[in-house]
Amino acid sequence: MIPVYIIVAIDSKSGIGKGGRLPWHLTGDLKHFRELTCKTHSPKKKNIVLMGRKTWDSIPKEYRPLNERINIVLTHNKYLDVPEGVLKAENFDQVLTMTKSERLKNIIETVFVIGGQQVYEEALKYPECQKIYVTQIHQAFGCDVFFRDFKDRFVKTKESTRHNEGPLNYHFEEYELKSN
Numbered sequence: 001m002i003p004v005y006i007i008v009a010i011d012s013k014s015g016i017g018k019g020g021r022l023p024w025h026l027t028g029d030l031k032h033f034r035e036l037t038c039k040t041h042s043p044k045k046k047n048i049v050l051m052g053r054k055t056w057d058s059i060p061k062e063y064r065p066l067n068e069r070i071n072i073v074l075t076h077n078k079y080l081d082v083p084e085g086v087l088k089a090e091n092f093d094q095v096l097t098m099t100k101s102e103r104l105k106n107i108i109e110t111v112f113v114i115g116g117q118q119v120y121e122e123a124l125k126y127p128e129c130q131k132i133y134v135t136q137i138h139q140a141f142g143c144d145v146f147f148r149d150f151k152d153r154f155v156k157t158k159e160s161t162r163h164n165e166g167p168l169n170y171h172f173e174e175y176e177l178k179s180n
């Protein structure tokens with residue numbers, strides 16, 4: 001089974017976005033995101049970054065698709081126009097089926113679910129989703145999308161020291177699905 005991991009940055013009120021974008025800019029978090037989602041144990045493999053159509057729309061055109069990773073956009077719109085090499089899926093089950101296909105099964109290492117709210121909620125329903133990488137930001141931003149409480153089902157396994165960038169503070173955490 002290909003592991004499915006969530007990666008998310010959350011503010012102090014569980015907010016993850018505002019007005020269709022991220023309301024903060026944290027260079028250290030972007031670096032952490034890139035390192036985690038690009039890194040593979042096997043040099044022959046790549047990771048999938050799975051995102052909702054609104055998150056895809058929120059990435060500036062010059063930065064998408066996210067390089068060195070296989071981008072999959074979840075959308076109900078089969079006419080959505082995406083650049084060559086970017087894959088589309090109509091639901092989460094279809095993504096799991098794609099990872100088992102002849103085309104992808106030997107070249108995929110991990111599926112990273114990278115947002116937004118709707119897609120995180122979908123992913124959390126699946127037992128395949130074993131791990132959550134959280135960037136916990138210590139300030140609040142008046143967000144309009146949120147990451148729902150997950151701590152009853154997941155246990156914290158790692159916590160970094162605190163990082164400071166300008167007026168903002170944050171730290172990294174890792175959670176794993178409880179065994180039962």
Ligand SMILES: NC(=O)c1ccc[n+]([C@@H]2O[C@H](COP(=O)([O-])OP(=O)(O)OC[C@H]3O[C@@H](n4cnc5c(N)ncnc54)[C@H](OP(=O)(O)O)[C@@H]3O)[C@@H](O)[C@H]2O)c1
Pocket residue numbers: 007008009010015016017018019020021022051052053054055056058074075076077089090091092114115116117118119120122145
């Ligand atoms: N803090 C973080 O780590 C983080 C990470 C990513 C995004 N964000 C923020 O989150 C916000 C976007 O989140 P969002 O919830 O509004 O949108 P989203 O989850 O990015 O995208 C929602 C869209 O994805 C498609 N979709 C969702 N579930 C689907 C399913 N089961 N099957 C098929 N398609 C599905 C639909 O696209 P169609 O309408 O095309 O059918 C839906 O409108 C933005 O503010 C963004 O900046 C934050």
